[in-house]
Amino acid sequence: MPSAVNFATGLVGGFFEWFGNLGIFFWQVLRAAVTPPFEWRELIRQLDEVGSKSLPLVALAGAAVGAVLSMETNSSLTRFGARSMLPAATVYSLILEMGPIITGLIVSGRVGAGIGAELASMKVTEQIDAIEASAINPYRLLAATRILACILMLPLLTIAADGCGVLMGWVAQTLVEPVSLHRFIDSGFRGATFNAFLPPTFKTAVFGLIIGLIACFQGMRTRGGAEGVGRAATNSVVLSSLFVILADVVLVKLILVVFP
């Protein structure tokens, strides 16, 4: 019994210690990010790394989700005699939830692992120490640029995923019951307002913050050589994916309250 209590205490203590260290790390990055000189060249490089290099994967995932949504929703709506609602059901499902969450999880896997492994490798080979010894702030150069790139690129990637999903949703429906793309989009977006679609898209900026922050934190605090690098990459993906999903629950509720 005492060992179970000790285990539970250690687990809870470790959880709060991790959160505390993450908070300290976030504060250091925030202070560095708002203090000149700004690392514009590195930021642009990271925008390319996070954005354009994730685009093919995100677009493919969005297209696949759109096709599946259309096929699955078609059979359900037909059962209730509401097949005419298919375009709206596909579009709303994609843009309100499926597009953002799929984009967040895809980027968490690709970018989170990449950032975690890269920074962990730099940490264990003393490259981060070399940056600091050169009187350059590693929080500004390495962490702030990557986190900001994730925040800026996630909404744009989400829009790309949504676009590909809507397109493939139309293709999937057209194969069953031919309908023009114009009619599909007109029917899908009928009655929609910016308030309905913009908040779910821009909530992915919060996903970007989570992914960038956790990946940079795991990478820059690595110890232990090659094993440490592997652990940092794995933890970056697992933890950022978990917190993206949890954040989604909170953000959806918040959006429903603020934009009823």
Place this chain on the structure above:
Amino acid sequence: MTTDYDIAIKQGGVEEDGSAPVVAVDNLYKSFGSQKVLTGINLTVSRGETLAVLGRSGTGKSVLLRLIIGLEKPDSGSVRIHGQDIAGLAQDQIGQIRKKIGFLFQHAALYDSLTVAGNVAFPLEHHKREMSRSEQSDRVKQLLAEVGMEGDLEKMPSDISGGMQKRVGLARALALEPEILLLDEPTAGLDPISSGEINDLILKLQREHQMASIVVTHDLHSAQAIADRLALLNEGNVVIEGKFEDLQQSDIGFVKEFLQLS
């Protein structure tokens, strides 16, 4: 802390013009958890002088260098650069001091996503923005020529040997014309010929740039070749400090054992 040995310390004196030494370490203590690494170190280094810090592996030599450049904070004691204690300085203030220090890491710590030229240009791009691209490029070529790497500008760190990486690391450390040079095991892992080449390079650079240098090494022959003074560490403290002849003439058991086995 008292040790089992008689401690013969000959402090480095003040500069010829009466000013403070460039680097002064006073009563420095550092522990990691329960492990005591440094227990009251005292050292000084003057301009144009090379101090070799010797000792067994794990005696805190590299930690000493990291404390001097501020990558670690001491538990107590002070590190003064040109008379200024760096321990309590803010990040931007310590950054100004670090621009005066060149640091060669044990494994060179080259940025593996940049070329050889990119590595040497890195400090210039961040701290010498008033220089044009062509001026920075010329400076990079000049630095790499000084270390004999002028023909390898576009190679990646993974494409060059360990000795060549150390040369590039040295060139990067000299990019901002530092007043202080810290070298962590510059010949570690190198064959005798490459070690000799690195020693000759360090001597040449020291003659030309007249920096205050601290070289951490366990290689007595290398230390003898390049240093004006040697300091031998054991159990976190300086056992003896002076010229090589002083070490040879010492009666301290640990010193005799270290010299005998080197």
